[in-house]
Structures are given as C-alpha cells and as structure tokens.
Amino acid sequence: MDIGMWTGCPRTGRTLAWAAAIPLLVALLVVLVVSTTDTLPGSPSSFGGIRTLDVHTDHGDVEVVGADVTEVSVTRHAQGAGPRVESWGDGSLTVGLVCDDVGSFCGSIRDTAGSHTDYVFVVPRDIDVTIRSEHGDVTVRGVTGKADARTETGRLRQDPPSPG
Structure with missing residues (x-):
C-alpha cells in the first residue's frame, strides 16, 4: 500500500515518509556510535x-x-x-x-x-x-x-x- 493513498497526495505521502524516517535514522546512528565504544562518553570507571x-x-x-x-x-x-x-x-x-x-x-x-x-x-x-x-x-x-x-x-x- 502506497503511503500516498493515506494522504490522497503522493507528494505529501513522500514528505510524511521522510519526516518519519529521519528521526529513526538519527536514533539508529546514535545507538551505533554509543554501542561501538567501550566506554560511554562521560561514563566513569x-x-x-x-x-x-x-x-x-x-x-x-x-x-x-x-x-x-x-x-x-x-x-x-x-x-x-x-x-x-x-x-x-x-x-x-x-x-x-x-x-x-x-x-x-x-x-x-x-x-x-x-x-x-x-x-x-x-x-x-x-x-x-x-x-x-x-x-x-x-x-x-x-x-x-x-x-x-x-x-x-x-x-x-x-x-x-x-x-x-
């Protein structure tokens, strides 16, 4: 099902898809950076x-x-x-x-x-x-x-x- 069907406009549907995807990509990047470091920034021993x-x-x-x-x-x-x-x-x-x-x-x-x-x-x-x-x-x-x-x-x- 195309997201454009929900909004009635293919352009608005693409905008909504990007608006939802960008925060998810940023969160994934943060998790990736934090999880690949042995010590979290500012995390004392x-x-x-x-x-x-x-x-x-x-x-x-x-x-x-x-x-x-x-x-x-x-x-x-x-x-x-x-x-x-x-x-x-x-x-x-x-x-x-x-x-x-x-x-x-x-x-x-x-x-x-x-x-x-x-x-x-x-x-x-x-x-x-x-x-x-x-x-x-x-x-x-x-x-x-x-x-x-x-x-x-x-x-x-x-x-x-x-x-x-």
Whole structure:
C-alpha cells in the first residue's frame, strides 16, 4: 500500500515518509556510535557517593564484590557491539535501564548472546544491590547491604559477607 493513498497526495505521502524516517535514522546512528565504544562518553570507571546499585541485563554476566572501599568501581567487558546504558546521580547507579525524563517509565535495553556487556563491580560492603538478568550469570560476594539478585536461566551465586 502506497503511503500516498493515506494522504490522497503522493507528494505529501513522500514528505510524511521522510519526516518519519529521519528521526529513526538519527536514533539508529546514535545507538551505533554509543554501542561501538567501550566506554560511554562521560561514563566513569568509578562513582563516588553511590548507596544503591541497580543492574538489568539480558545476556551479560554481573559480578558484585563488597570491599572496604568508598567508591563503586566498574570494569566492563564488551562482547560484540551490544547496547549499554549507565546513569548515576542522587546516590544511585543504574545500569541497563532507559527511562523517560522524569523516571516514570523505564525499560530494559535489549542485548544478545553475541552482543552484550559483562560487568564487575567493586562496591562498599554496605551498598544495596538489585540485579536482574535473563540469561547471564550473577555473582554477589561480600555485600552486607540489601542484596536482591535474580537470573532466569543463568547461574546465581550469592555468598555471605566475610566476617570483619
């Protein structure tokens, strides 16, 4: 079906098609540029003042290690050119969620078995951690704060914190 049939005018139909295609092409270009870089522009490897860590992934493995540190540090291992989103502020670090401007609607980014990012976080022991993974392995060690870790088909390992 020709889009011109909807508008009654072939020229208007072509204009509408281009008007819809241009934002999609720009969005695709942005995703391509961001997903092919190992570190997002402005994405630090350590984060100060973080009290909660929230990680969502489809295929990426996530390891969180509680230690005697004051900042959250992250090591990223990119597999392919999978999309990656990290946001931080107000004492929280969120990985793998895309939210609207006011945070009222959030959705997980979709990665694949061949195109994803694996994460290793070293965090203060008393941090609160939430991890949701579909197919990735999840490991939580040494965290004394609230730890809520789940995976659908990956392996889950949650060790109690070491004394002292």
